[in-house]
Amino acid sequence: MMFLKDFISINHASLPATILAVFLAVLILTKLQARKSTEKRKRYHPIGSTILQQISNFHRLHDFLTDLACNHKTFRLLSFFKTEVYTSDPANVEYILKTNFPNYGKGSYAYNNLTDLLGDGIFVVDGEKWRHQRKFASYEFSTKILRDFSSEVFKTNALKLARVVSEAAASKRSIEIQDLFMKSTLDSVFKVLLGVELDGMCGTSEEGTRFSEAFDTASAMVRYRYVDVFWKIKRFLNIGSEAVLRKCVKDLDEFVYKIIKSKIEQVQNSHTDLLGKKEDVLSRFLELKETNQKYLRDIILSFVIAGKDTTSSTLSWFFYLICKYPDIQEKIAKEVMEATQLGHNSSIEEFATRITEETIDKMQYLHATLTETLRLYPAVPLDGKMCFSDDTLPDGYNVKKGDYVAYLPYAMGRMRFIWGDDAEEFRPERWLDENSRFESESPFKFTAFQAGPRICLGKEFAYRQMKIFCMLLLGYYRFKLSDEKKTVKYRTMLTLAIDGGGCVGLGVVTHDSDGNGLVRNAWMLRLLTVCEAALFSVVVKSHALRVVTFDLFVKATLDSEFKALITWGKVGCYVCNA
Numbered sequence: 001m002m003f004l005k006d007f008i009s010i011n012h013a014s015l016p017a018t019i020l021a022v023f024l025a026v027l028i029l030t031k032l033q034a035r036k037s038t039e040k041r042k043r044y045h046p047i048g049s050t051i052l053q054q055i056s057n058f059h060r061l062h063d064f065l066t067d068l069a070c071n072h073k074t075f076r077l078l079s080f081f082k083t084e085v086y087t088s089d090p091a092n093v094e095y096i097l098k099t100n101f102p103n104y105g106k107g108s109y110a111y112n113n114l115t116d117l118l119g120d121g122i123f124v125v126d127g128e129k130w131r132h133q134r135k136f137a138s139y140e141f142s143t144k145i146l147r148d149f150s151s152e153v154f155k156t157n158a159l160k161l162a163r164v165v166s167e168a169a170a171s172k173r174s175i176e177i178q179d180l181f182m183k184s185t186l187d188s189v190f191k192v193l194l195g196v197e198l199d200g201m202c203g204t205s206e207e208g209t210r211f212s213e214a215f216d217t218a219s220a221m222v223r224y225r226y227v228d229v230f231w232k233i234k235r236f237l238n239i240g241s242e243a244v245l246r247k248c249v250k251d252l253d254e255f256v257y258k259i260i261k262s263k264i265e266q267v268q269n270s271h272t273d274l275l276g277k278k279e280d281v282l283s284r285f286l287e288l289k290e291t292n293q294k295y296l297r298d299i300i301l302s303f304v305i306a307g308k309d310t311t312s313s314t315l316s317w318f319f320y321l322i323c324k325y326p327d328i329q330e331k332i333a334k335e336v337m338e339a340t341q342l343g344h345n346s347s348i349e350e351f352a353t354r355i356t357e358e359t360i361d362k363m364q365y366l367h368a369t370l371t372e373t374l375r376l377y378p379a380v381p382l383d384g385k386m387c388f389s390d391d392t393l394p395d396g397y398n399v400k401k402g403d404y405v406a407y408l409p410y411a412m413g414r415m416r417f418i419w420g421d422d423a424e425e426f427r428p429e430r431w432l433d434e435n436s437r438f439e440s441e442s443p444f445k446f447t448a449f450q451a452g453p454r455i456c457l458g459k460e461f462a463y464r465q466m467k468i469f470c471m472l473l474l475g476y477y478r479f480k481l482s483d484e485k486k487t488v489k490y491r492t493m494l495t496l497a498i499d500g501g502g503c504v505g506l507g508v509v510t511h512d513s514d515g516n517g518l519v520r521n522a523w524m525l526r527l528l529t530v531c532e533a534a535l536f537s538v539v540v541k542s543h544a545l546r547v548v549t550f551d552l553f554v555k556a557t558l559d560s561e562f563k564a565l566i567t568w569g570k571v572g573c574y575v576c577n578a
């Protein structure tokens with residue numbers, strides 16, 4: 001009895017606490033129940049794979065993701081810390097990049113990885129910071145002044161590249177074309193942005209060479225952070241790749257700030273209106289009274305990183321593909337000749353003057369071939385965003401706040417449901433209408449330049465640069481892989497570079513069979529006897545190459561040196577320079 005009494009009295013004393021506990025328990029249970037039933041209604045994309053499988057397939061990451069995308073247009077990849085959602089569905093892509101654009105951005109992950117190099121540049125920020133730079137830069141990138149100035153810069157640099165190719169042709173050397181394109185596109189973007197000659201191509205400026213090297217190393221180091229889980233510790237201790245990065249950024253800053261300061265001084269000291277002379281982007285920014293040096297530094301370096309590797313890797317894949325498809329190479333060369341009306345005696349410099357807005361616009365087949373290159377080998381093969389709040393994608397499945405949501409340009413370029421049964425074929429004609437003019441596709445299907453409000457700002461700039469380079473090179477040379485049998489692969493990085501780098505990469509032979517140029521070839525052709533010509537045409541036929549009849553061959557020989565050489569070129573004499 002005593003025991004029961006005690007019990008009642010104790011419980012009586014703590015009754016309010018008990019009621020509160022019961023009340024809280026009921027509340028929590030109800031909440032949990034409610035959440036469970038909402039969760040029940042939520043659907044998450046099928047699991048395609050796990051992070052461990054992704055790591056083991058890292059060397060072929062984009063093909064691995066393509067295989068998964070063949071099974072599910074959108075799938076999840078289970079990771080230790082966050083869920084990763086990958087989509088190849090154009091409806092989802094449109095939603096992420098345009099319809100619900102504010103909910104998907106760079107986020108803290110990309111910012112933290114890239115900010116040591118790019119500061120608060122357009123490439124790494126969201127919201128107001130991004131909007132301000134985008135407005136500022138898109139105005140500048142659409143001006144005629146910039147268009148004209150950049151075209152001249154591209155031509156100058158394409159000519160420098162052509163001379164390197166010419167030397168290689170004369171000495172029967174193969175060239176590592178990706179490396180040359182990287183140097184050349186950096187020279188171009190640097191000149192257009194800062195008005196300064198870097199000359200990484202010829203290496204005449206010591207400072208310029210140091211900048212190029214520091215920039216390339218720094219870009220590689222920030223990319224490495226995406227796979228190096230210890231980078232923050234290394235940064236804290238200033239060791240290894242992080243110490244290298246810090247040193248490179250210091251060198252880059254010194255160089256860029258020096259240029260910015262000297263430009264500011266020029267502007268302040270100039271009493272006359274120098275608008276006509278201010279062609280580079282930096283001078284134009286200063287003209288608009290933007291003098292925050294850190295802001296200018298960040299935006300300039302973001303543009304350098306955005307424009308350099310993307311353009312050079314696209315050009316490299318393009319040359320690789322036209323070597324694999326010589327008919328396509330010939331078609332483009334023919335288009336160049338028709339557009340420029342080039343005479344066979346013209347020098348390469350004269351030829352460059354024929355490359356104008358008008359002739360570039362005539363290069364519809366070239367435009368289609370570059371686009372087809374980007375469809376299959378997009379410079380940015382995978383592009384991830386951070387989801388800022390829980391959401392439902394158009395396919396009805398859910399994504400959560402903090403999820404990494406990526407669209408897959410590489411996989412999308414290979415999807416039959418987007419491009420038809422010949423999706424994996426390299427066929428530039430798919431981009432031409434019945435009048436053989438280029439016809440664009442929805443940017444949510446062809447995603448190489450992203451789409452929506454953050455679509456690549458340099459798209460038109462990049463096409464113009466690539467077309468000028470291709471016109472000049474293909475007007476003068478035929479290219480052939482140095483090792484036809486070698487399988488070319490990509491390197492898994494932020495951009496889709498051809499694996500190999502250094503001097504192995506994509507080698508292109510640019511010499512004729514005995515190492516001499518066009519003039520020598522023409523001379524040899526004139527010496528061909530009628531019998532040799534007839535025999536020659538038989539050889540051509542037996543190799544199932546384009547049929548060159550005896551008549552056509554002689555006519556071509558008589559017609560003009562150039563045509564003759566083109567005919568000659570078709571049967572395997574690789575190139576010609578004038």
Ligand code: HEM
Binds near residue numbers: 311448450453455461
């Ligand atoms: C073939 C060449 C190029 C390709 C395939 C390409 C592709 C892309 C892609 C996919 C993005 C989105 C990246 C992201 O933020 O997630 C992008 C953004 C950007 N691109 Fe390009 N790009 C090329 C050339 C250039 C060039 C030459 C420039 C300028 C010099 C440039 C300037 C930019 C800028 C400033 C952005 C950021 C836009 C923004 O966030 O609002 N790009 N580009």
